[in-house]
Amino acid sequence: MAAELVKIGIEPEVAETIAETFTVSDLTVDREELLAAGIEEYYADDIMNMLGIEVVGEVKPGDIESKVDSSPLPEKIKDELKSKLRAVRKKLTREKLESIIERVEREYENARVEPREAVGIVAAQSIGEPGTQMTLRTFHYAGVGAIYITVGLPRIIEIVDARKKPSTPAMKVRLTEEYASDRHKAGKLAMEIEETHIRDIARVESSTEDMCIWVCPDERELIKRGIEWREVEEKLRSLDMPVEVYRSESGSLGGKFKIYTRDNSYHELLRLEERVSNMLVKGIEGIKRAIVRKSPDGEYMIYTEGSALKKVSRLEGVDFTRTTTNNITEIAEVLGIEAARNMIIDEMMSTLDEQGLDVDARHVTLIADAMTMDGEVKQIGRHGLAGEKSSVLSRAAFEVTVDNLLEAAIHGEIDELKGVTENVIVGQPIKLGTGAVKLVARNFNFNYGESR
């Protein structure tokens, strides 16, 4: 590089120093640095000139803001532009600044969708096309070791199907500051959330000899799960059956219960045993497992298998503003349709990301909006969007052909032939994109004899 510098007339010694301290790209970065490195000012200017950067017409700190703010660009782009321009301010000239802003404006304008663009089809293709590249394996350990989550194509299909309950419901429970920083507290909360049945904490045995059921709580489990003897007792008494309590002397938690059946049938006994084992002592119904993990941003949070957003949100320590579930129907019920829409987008995007597929968020947004536009989450398919289309022919061409035609006749339906399929069927241009506009050629006065 030194040779190059010498070529443009810099003294060999100076060139040496420059070559030692800087690489070519550094040189383009900062004039100030050149000065700081002990290079004399006129050399610095020479070097800048060599790189084709003018020193005159310098851009002052406030210039960027005032110039950018006066442009009609959206705020988001303005902010990005400002911060990026600031970083390279020293290399800008007024002229350059203006031409950059002008170019950004132009490119923004160019990037806008054109009216009549069939964005629906493009969105559907953009999500459907990578479908073949997605895995089909239903289960996967997603980050958290113990919780199964449906991923890939089955998950996408599940979202689009607007199922009442996903095949693997799961929640990400965010905690309030106090809990989020304290592993112990978070763990206790997780215990609160996780379903605990009698069978998890006690041995349940039926005795046919005296037609009763023995419930023998395991001390260790009780302590581990922070359940008191009293709670178990209360729970068992709520059965409304005769319960005898035997407390052992040794530990405060030792002992067992004896529960009698009302009528002395084996059938009844077995049923009672079943009922007792399945009694919920603690936790929220539907949450099979709750695990505390550190989130990527360093907070403790709880991942759950099973979902009960409403109940979990009410617990102390839970930051319900950031707590989510992958059950979209549940989100729609608890938080409303807008939240459901956002969740559809989040879930789809993260599922696609996981599979390493790059899909523009706008396509996903469109699908989410189409699914939620009527205020309820609608399926993409026969029982939702496709089944509610106004066109008879389009519905008939999709699924359940005959039924749709019979219905249409009864209702005296009129197909206005506004959509795609209908017009394909009757064989006329589709009213989308270029099919929506008419081109009429007036009688041009062609004089093709003389033009050449």
Next chain:
Amino acid sequence: MRKMRIKAIKFGLLSPKEIRKMSAVKVITADTYGEDGFPIEMGLVNQQLGVIDPGLRCKTCGGRMGECPGHFGHIELAAPVIHVGYAKLIHRILSATCRKCGRVLLSEEEKRGYLAEIERRREKQVDVDEVVKHIFKEAAKNEVCTYCGEYFSIDAEGLDEELDNKSSVGSELRDRMEERGFSISKDAIMKREIDQKRLFCWSRVPGADSKRLIEFLVQEFELPWVKNARISRKDDKTLVLSSGKHSLEFSLSPKRDRANLILQDGISYEFPVKKEGTELSVYSFRWVIVDTDKIYILRRSIDKLNVYCGERQKQIKYEKPTTYKEIDADGKVRRLMPTDVRERLERIPDEDVKLFGMDPESARPEWMVLTVLPVPPVTARPSITLESGQRSEDDLTHKLVDIIRINQRFMENRDAGAPQLIIEDLWELLQYHVSTYFDNEIPGIPPARHRSGRPLKTMAQRLKGKEGRFRGSLSGKRVNFSARTVISPDPDIEIDEVGVPEEIAKELTVTVNVTERNIQQMKETVRRGKNHPGANYVRRADGRKVKVTELNRETLAEELDIGWKVERHLVDGDIVLFNRQPSLHRLSIMAHYVRVMPGKTFRLNPAVCPPYNADYDGDEMNLHVLQTEEARAEAKILMEVQRNIISPRFGRPIVGGIHDYITGLFMLTRGEKRFNKEEALDILRNIDIEGLGEPAGIMDDGTPYWTGKQIFSVILPPGINLQFRNKVCEKCEERGIRCAREECPREAYVVIRDGRLISGVIDEVGVGSFKGAIIDRIFRTLGEESAKEFIKNASRLAINYILQAGFSFGISDEDIPKDAKEQIRDEIIQEAEKKVDKLIRAYEAGELEALPGRTLEETLELLIMQELGRARDEAGEIAGRYLGIENPGVLMAKSGARGSLLNLTQMAACVGQQLVRGERIRRGYQGRTLPHFQPGDHSADARGFVRSSFKDGLSPAEYFFHAIGGREALVDTAVRTSQSGYFQRRLINALQDLEVKYDGTVRETRDSIVQFKYGEDGIDPAKSVGGKSVDIDGILEEEIGTSA
């Protein structure tokens, strides 16, 4: 000719009148052709129904085959039959209407309400099914018709005690009713029923819910003044309603289970209420007297007993597929024949029909019971002549023959006065034939079969399914002017070209209008006839089409005149559409320009393979020749390959280098390769360049040299500035090491300044498909033509260089030294196996600690898998040490041309664990995978760990495990394609009608807004830069040579 457009299609039922009106002929003969081979008069293939034989003329319209669309006929059915498709609906309608007067069993008021709701929904184009369903349900509940009965009141005084007696009618009541002329038999039953409940929210009265309270009071207590009453709240439990001289108090009992109504004259009335949350349900009671054939409904108001006597409805039972039975209160069953059903349906007045969501104009309910059957034209059921000269009729014709036969027999028998039983049997048979004529897959009835035993394809079967009329013939149409053949690569044609075999070019034609300007050229074309740039047909000015033959081509060329049309062969430069299935996205069909070539395959530039997802292992593609000027213009503007370089899915190039292209450029630009002038120009031989530029230096022998980077720079357009990190980058900054940028030892930092490659090596990230940073930048700043030019040049350059430098990959390239092999075997794999054994021992001894939320077994499996996974990676690493970047395999993997380091590891070092459903292989024999392992053996060997490399070869057991793992992958792919195919069909169907309107909103066909601004920012992803509307970094790089 003026172009017409179908504006709308209305659906409806055909009325018998309409069927007769549109019928050209009444069909009464079941036979088709007579012995003379001509159609029989009044028969099913009657010449008045249209023509299917060439040479004959239609007796209705006089048209020839192809001109006459065919005409309907009709069959007069001897007795009405139910339309199977509507059998269920008929049942619902029968249950919801009065058996005597045909009115819907709802009050006028209710009807008005429902009709308004239906109207409202129609206007909003929302589904009315929900309301209709509700109407059916509510109406069917009513046991008595309020339209054809009588209504009177009797004095209620002194009846209270009798009314409380719930089982029989008391004498006082009996007397008072008899006074009115209604005698009640001894065994009439009386019951008290909860009549209605009206819900209103107590806390919201007065206010929103006052209306329902008032409605309740008006109806139940006949206090009309309440309608105009002022409501005020006396206290928590009492409301006061007053209007003029009237007033009343409405109060709740302390427990809120009873309500009390006190009128100003002190009369009070108490009734039960029910609390549901904050809402109160108010019940009113009624008494029902059920007599043998009559039913009386008694409703108590303040001082009167209103008696209502109407036709008692019977329960209607529907038996699949087309039988209805009426059941009396005492269980007597009577079958309703279709004639009865039709009579009942006829009685339903038009305004009540609307309650069923039906349009009486286009669908009267009685039309669902057929009296006349339309006979479709013969053109819709053509018969085919077999080789033997025998005619084979269409399935529909067969079915119609059956119908006519039975119909005839039915009439004969009835006229002869046959016993009822026989008539009913024939009726049933007629019903069966008509039913299966409509749908031959009705559950519960045996499908009608052909003589050979094959079920007949009747109406419904013709319409539905993938190959049915809708999906098979209407949504998907067959086209002419298309060709299909195998594709093969040709890097020497442009990316927007397609090589078309001459054979195909001679078959496919473009119609050219002969004008003043092209007449000479066209004459020449016609003169050439079948010889390639010739013509197949000419169309004279009068529309007559003449085939160009060896004999007439000269004369035709002479005769050719302005106004004629020439169907000329496909020639170079014609625009065509090129497509590869599955057409998953719009890039699966793009416009190419024709290059006619020798050979029998379509030739395609390999850079365009990614959008089509094509390769050359036998793929076939389709080609369509555009036939109108509009289509050609549109294809050129919208579908040209270079206009579709950017994928609308993610806003980055999808067209770009693959395989050898990347390898070639990678090798060329890596390091400081030196080329003398001859070498440099040889590499650039078929590329249009302006010059090589200054040499980079002088070689030892005094000749000037150029570097590989310089040669690459020659094809870069000037003015391009760009910096990016390529695939080789090891993300030093993420590991806290400062990025060395230009000085990167791996040449991972690519800097392009003013169209010169300053540093870095070109790989997948630079020119590959799906990534192609350089292609992206050229496309944005200089446009599609430059991008196309660059892709072409880059691919030629890459091929030239790789041809010159040579590149091969063979089995010996996976050779690693013996030491390394031993190290892998003895240190890595044996160690890992030992660790696995240790884990198993720990597990068996019960010393293994389960991971949270895991069972012990799962934990063991997890740990073993981790251990074995690590072993394979380590083995790969050791192998990798011996396979340097100069190894072709490594080179391909690193540059992103093909394969991965994992592939290399498996070839050179160790294949690793085989998985089924993410677990080690466990299936096979009980407790073991193969019989030569001990049951319960969890060791690596026994559960599918393949320690050999592909190069070394697999042991029989390993080979077997590998096959198991491989099979899963195969099955997975097969299942996935069908699943994702259906998924996409649904998505397309749901979203296809959405479009951006001029106001920027996204709307569907009903004009409902889906999005207020497309994608929230109104940016087209296909014009975005990886999703961003403006590539600010890019602009900065372009303008000042660097970005932040």
